[in-house]
Amino acid sequence: MDPRVSILDRRLCEVRRIIAVTGGKGGVGKSLITAALGLNLSRLGFRVALLDLDLTSPSLHIILGADDIFPEEEKGIIPPEVAGVKLMSIIYFTARNPSPLRGPDISNATLELLANTIWGEVDFLMVDMPPGVGDVMMDIIRWMRGSEFLIVSNPSKLVLETVIKVIKLLTELDLPILGVIENMKRGERSSWEKLSGFGIPFLGELPYFEDLEDAIGDPEMLLSSGFGRRLGEIAAGLI
Amino acid sequence: MDPRVSILDRRLCEVRRIIAVTGGKGGVGKSLITAALGLNLSRLGFRVALLDLDLTSPSLHIILGADDIFPEEEKGIIPPEVAGVKLMSIIYFTARNPSPLRGPDISNATLELLANTIWGEVDFLMVDMPPGVGDVMMDIIRWMRGSEFLIVSNPSKLVLETVIKVIKLLTELDLPILGVIENMKRGERSSWEKLSGFGIPFLGELPYFEDLEDAIGDPEMLLSSGFGRRLGEIAAGLI
Amino acid sequence: MHEWSMAEAVIAAVIDEAEREGLDKVTEIMVRVGGLQQMENEVFEFALNELKGAYGGSILEDARIILEREDAVLRCRFCGNEWKFSGIRLCEDEYEAIHFCPEVSHAYIRCPSCKSPDFDLLTGRGVSIAWIKGVKGEEDGSESEHP
Amino acid sequence: MHEWSMAEAVIAAVIDEAEREGLDKVTEIMVRVGGLQQMENEVFEFALNELKGAYGGSILEDARIILEREDAVLRCRFCGNEWKFSGIRLCEDEYEAIHFCPEVSHAYIRCPSCKSPDFDLLTGRGVSIAWIKGVKGEEDGSESEHP
Ligand SMILES: Nc1ncnc2c1ncn2[C@@H]1O[C@H](COP(=O)(O)OP(=O)(O)O)[C@@H](O)[C@H]1O
Ligand SMILES: Nc1ncnc2c1ncn2[C@@H]1O[C@H](COP(=O)(O)OP(=O)(O)O)[C@@H](O)[C@H]1O
Ligand SMILES: [Mg+2]
Ligand SMILES: [Mg+2]
Ligand SMILES: [Mg+2]
Ligand SMILES: [Mg+2]
Ligand code: NI
Ligand code: NI
Ligand SMILES: [Zn+2]
Ligand SMILES: [Zn+2]
Numbered sequence: 001m002d003p004r005v006s007i008l009d010r011r012l013c014e015v016r017r018i019i020a021v022t023g024g025k026g027g028v029g030k031s032l033i034t035a036a037l038g039l040n041l042s043r044l045g046f047r048v049a050l051l052d053l054d055l056t057s058p059s060l061h062i063i064l065g066a067d068d069i070f071p072e073e074e075k076g077i078i079p080p081e082v083a084g085v086k087l088m089s090i091i092y093f094t095a096r097n098p099s100p101l102r103g104p105d106i107s108n109a110t111l112e113l114l115a116n117t118i119w120g121e122v123d124f125l126m127v128d129m130p131p132g133v134g135d136v137m138m139d140i141i142r143w144m145r146g147s148e149f150l151i152v153s154n155p156s157k158l159v160l161e162t163v164i165k166v167i168k169l170l171t172e173l174d175l176p177i178l179g180v181i182e183n184m185k186r187g188e189r190s191s192w193e194k195l196s197g198f199g200i201p202f203l204g205e206l207p208y209f210e211d212l213e214d215a216i217g218d219p220e221m222l223l224s225s226g227f228g229r230r231l232g233e234i235a236a237g238l239i
Numbered sequence: 240m241d242p243r244v245s246i247l248d249r250r251l252c253e254v255r256r257i258i259a260v261t262g263g264k265g266g267v268g269k270s271l272i273t274a275a276l277g278l279n280l281s282r283l284g285f286r287v288a289l290l291d292l293d294l295t296s297p298s299l300h301i302i303l304g305a306d307d308i309f310p311e312e313e314k315g316i317i318p319p320e321v322a323g324v325k326l327m328s329i330i331y332f333t334a335r336n337p338s339p340l341r342g343p344d345i346s347n348a349t350l351e352l353l354a355n356t357i358w359g360e361v362d363f364l365m366v367d368m369p370p371g372v373g374d375v376m377m378d379i380i381r382w383m384r385g386s387e388f389l390i391v392s393n394p395s396k397l398v399l400e401t402v403i404k405v406i407k408l409l410t411e412l413d414l415p416i417l418g419v420i421e422n423m424k425r426g427e428r429s430s431w432e433k434l435s436g437f438g439i440p441f442l443g444e445l446p447y448f449e450d451l452e453d454a455i456g457d458p459e460m461l462l463s464s465g466f467g468r469r470l471g472e473i474a475a476g477l478i
Numbered sequence: 479m480h481e482w483s484m485a486e487a488v489i490a491a492v493i494d495e496a497e498r499e500g501l502d503k504v505t506e507i508m509v510r511v512g513g514l515q516q517m518e519n520e521v522f523e524f525a526l527n528e529l530k531g532a533y534g535g536s537i538l539e540d541a542r543i544i545l546e547r548e549d550a551v552l553r554c555r556f557c558g559n560e561w562k563f564s565g566i567r568l569c570e571d572e573y574e575a576i577h578f579c580p581e582v583s584h585a586y587i588r589c590p591s592c593k594s595p596d597f598d599l600l601t602g603r604g605v606s607i608a609w610i611k612g613v614k615g616e617e618d619g620s621e622s623e624h625p
Numbered sequence: 626m627h628e629w630s631m632a633e634a635v636i637a638a639v640i641d642e643a644e645r646e647g648l649d650k651v652t653e654i655m656v657r658v659g660g661l662q663q664m665e666n667e668v669f670e671f672a673l674n675e676l677k678g679a680y681g682g683s684i685l686e687d688a689r690i691i692l693e694r695e696d697a698v699l700r701c702r703f704c705g706n707e708w709k710f711s712g713i714r715l716c717e718d719e720y721e722a723i724h725f726c727p728e729v730s731h732a733y734i735r736c737p738s739c740k741s742p743d744f745d746l747l748t749g750r751g752v753s754i755a756w757i758k759g760v761k762g763e764e765d766g767s768e769s770e771h772p
Pocket of ligand 10: 703736738
C-alpha cells in the first residue's frame with residue numbers, strides 16, 4: 001500500500017484555493033500566465049504558492065529568475081520563496097540534466113511532491129500544467145481535490161480542438177472551470193467565438209506583446225509589463 | 240509475451256528514412272514544420288508518409304485539412320492519402336472526443352499503430368512528436384530504430400533549457416541529429432548562439448509569418464506561403 | 479484485415495522466441511485474445527494457420543494453434559470501480575475504433591459509477607502469447623513449455 | 626526532515642486502512658523502505674514512533690513498527706539489463722536529489738550496459754506498507770493480517 005495518498009488532504013488543508021492552469025496545447029502561454037497571475041495576487045496581499053508540474057520542461061523557475069534557491073528539509077520539504085511567492089519545482093532536484101520521465105514516473109514524482117511539500121498557509125496555489133491530456137491532468141483531478149481550472153486558449157486553429165476536448169472533459173466531470181483566457185490575440189481572429197457556447201466565463205484576452213521576452217527572468221519587469229498589468233486585472237476578477 | 244514488438248522492423252523495412260521532429264517544448268512549430276517538410280519532399284518526387292504521435296493533441300490532420308478520410312483495413316491498416324502524402328493519426332479513431340491517455344496507454348497505442356500500419360514503400364516517414372521528454376521520445380528510440388532527429392527551437396528563453404536537454408539526451412545515446420531549425424525568429428535574439436557549441440548542424444531559421452494561420456488546413460497554400468517555401472529549401476538540404 | 483497484421487506479429491514473435499530458446503520445432507502455441515480488441519476469431523485463426531510457413535521458417539509449420547478468449551476488465555483509478563467491457567453498449571463506429579486501437583476506449587468509455595475516463599485495463603486488452611511448446615533436437619522429441 | 630513527512634503519511638495511511646478494516650487496535654505495522662529513497666532509518670523509525678498518537682487516534686498507540694529494507698533494482702527498457710542501485714556511485718548532491726524525489730534518478734543514472742535513461746524500477750523505490758496486524762473487538766483480541 002502506498003502511504004502517500006492518505007496524507008494529501010492534510011497537506012493541502014491550509015491552502016484556500018487551488019487553481020490549475022491548463023489548455024492541453026503547448027506554447028499557448030500557460031506558464032507565463034500562471035506566473036504573472038501568481039505575482040499579481042501576491043502584490044494584492046494574498047499568500048501565493050506556485051507548483052510547476054511540467055516536470056520534463058519546467059518553466060516557472062526561468063520566468064521568476066529563480067537561480068540559486070533550494071528547498072529546506074524540515075519535517076517535510078519547505079518550498080523556497082522568490083519574488084514573494086513560494087515556488088515548488090522538480091528543477092531543484094534534476095538540475096539541468098536531461099531526465100526523461102514516463103507516465104508512471106510523472107505520477108510518482110507528482111505524488112512525492114504533493115505528499116511531502118509543506119505549503120503552510122496559502123491563499124492561492126497556482127499549478128502550472130504541462131501540455132497534453134494525460135497523467136498530470138488525471139492526477140490533479142484525483143489528488144488535488146477542489147482544484148479550479150483556468151483554461152488558456154489562443155486564436156490558432158491548432159489550439160481549438162484540444163481546448164474543446166479539455167473543456168468537455170472537465171464539464172463531463174462537473175469540475176469547476178474558472179474560465180478562458182485568450183492569449184496572443186492578433187487582429188480579428190479569436191477562439192472565444194467557438195468556445196462561448198460551452199457556458200463558461202470569458203476572463204479576458206491578451207494581445208501579443210513584442211517585448212514580453214525581455215521580462216522573462218525578471219518578476220518586477222513582468223509585473224509592470226503590459227502583459228503583467230493585464231493579468232493584474234484578470235487576477236482581481238478571480239478574488 | 241507481447242507479439243507486436245517482433246513485427247516492427249518488418250513494418251518499417253520499406254521505409255527509407257525516418258525523421259522524428261522534436262524539441263521538447265510545445266508550441267515551437269514542430270507540427271507545422273513536419274507537415275511543410277513532408278509536403279515539400281513529396282513535391283520533390285519523394286514518397287512521403289506522416290505519423291502524428293502527439294496522441295492527445297494531434298495537429299497534422301488540421302494542418303492538412305484532412306477531414307473525411309479513414310484508413311482501410313487490408314492485411315493491416317492502410318494510411319489514407321491527403322495532398323499527396325500518407326497520414327497516420329489517432330484522430331481517425333478518437334474523433335473529437337476527449338480521450339485522456341496515460342503513459343502506458345500512449346506506449347500501447349503507439350505500438351499498436353506501428354505494428355499494424357502498412358506503410359508500403361516510403362522515402363521519408365516524418366514523425367510529429369509531442370512536447371515533453373517522456374514516453375514517446377523513449378518509444379521512438381526503442382521501437383523506430385534508425386530514426387534521425389530534427390530539432391525545432393526558437394529564440395525564447397523558455398525553450399532553450401528543454402532543447403538543450405533533448406540535444407544532450409540524443410548525443411549521450413549516439414543518435415543521429417539532423418540539425419536544428421530555429422523557428423519564429425524575430426529581431427536579433429536567437430537560440431542558435433547557445434546551441435552552436437553542441438556540434439550539430441544548423442538547418443536554417445524561419446521568421447514569424449503573420450499570415451501563416453490562413454494556410455492551416457490548406458496544403459497548397461501552406462506550400463506556397465513564405466513558411467512553406469523556406470521549408471522547401473531546408474527540405475532540399477535533407478535529401 | 480487488421481487480424482492479418484496481428485497474426486503476422488504473432489508468427490514473427492513465436493519465431494523469435496523459438497530461436498532464443500533454441501527450439502527445432504514449435505508444436506503448440508497458446509494465443510490469448512483480449513475482448514477489448516474484438517478480433518474476429520475465425521479470421522484471426524485462419525490467418526495464423528496461413529502464415530505458419532511465413533518468414534522463411536519451417537519451424538512452426540506443424541504447430542497447433544490454440545486461441546483463448548480473455549474478458550476485458552477495466553478499473554477506475556478515481557473510484558476503484560471494476561467493470562467488464564462486455565457489459566457495456568457502444569455504437570458500431572466506437573467498437574470499430576476500439577478494434578483498431580484499444581486505447582481509444584478512453585474516448586468512448588467512462589466509469590459507470592463516477593464518469594471518470596481515468597481507468598486502467600486490468601485484463602483482456604489485445605493479443606498476447608501465453609506460451610509456446612516445442613522440441614529441441616529432432617531425435618529426442620521431448621516437449622517443453624516456454625512462457 | 627523529509628523522513629518526518631513520510632512518517633506522517635504512513636501513520637495516516639494505517640489509520641485509514643484500520644478504519645476500512647474495522648480494526649479496534651493495530652498491533653503491528655510492517656513498513657518496507659526502498660533503497661532508492663535512502664531514508665535515514667533511525668530518523669524515520671523515531672518519527673514513526675513519535676507520531677503513533679497523531680491525528681487524534683489511540684488506535685495504533687501500542688503498535689510495533691517493523692522496518693524492512695528493500696534493495697532497489699532497476700531494469701533497462703531498451704536492452705533488458707538489470708542492476709542494483711547500491712552497486713553504482715553517484716555524488717552527494719545526486720544522492721540527495723534522489724532522496725527528495727526518487728524519479729529524478731532518471732537525471733543521474735544510465736543503464737550500465739547501454740547508457741539508456743529509459744529504465745524502470747523493479748523494486749525498492751520508496752516507502753510502502755507491507756501489512757498491518759490488528760484486533761477487532763477488545764474482548765476477543767484475535768490478530769488478523771491486512772495487506
Ligand atoms: N501574450 C504574449 N505575448 C507574447 N509572447 C507570449 C505571450 N504569451 C506567451 N508568450 C510566449 O509564448 C511562448 C510560450 O509561452 P509559455 O508560457 O511557455 O506557454 P506554455 O506554458 O503554454 O507552453 C513563450 O516564449 C512566451 O514568452
Ligand atoms: N514561423 C511561424 N510563424 C508564425 N506562426 C507560427 C510559425 N511556426 C509556428 N507557428 C504557429 O505557432 C503555433 C504552434 O505551432 P505548432 O506547429 O502547433 O507547434 P508544436 O507542434 O511544436 O506544438 C501554431 O499556432 C502555429 O500556427
Ligand atoms: Mg509551460
Ligand atoms: Mg505539435
Ligand atoms: Mg488507461
Ligand atoms: Mg522509469
Ligand atoms: Ni480487423
Ligand atoms: Ni530526508
Ligand atoms: Zn470511477
Ligand atoms: Zn540498457
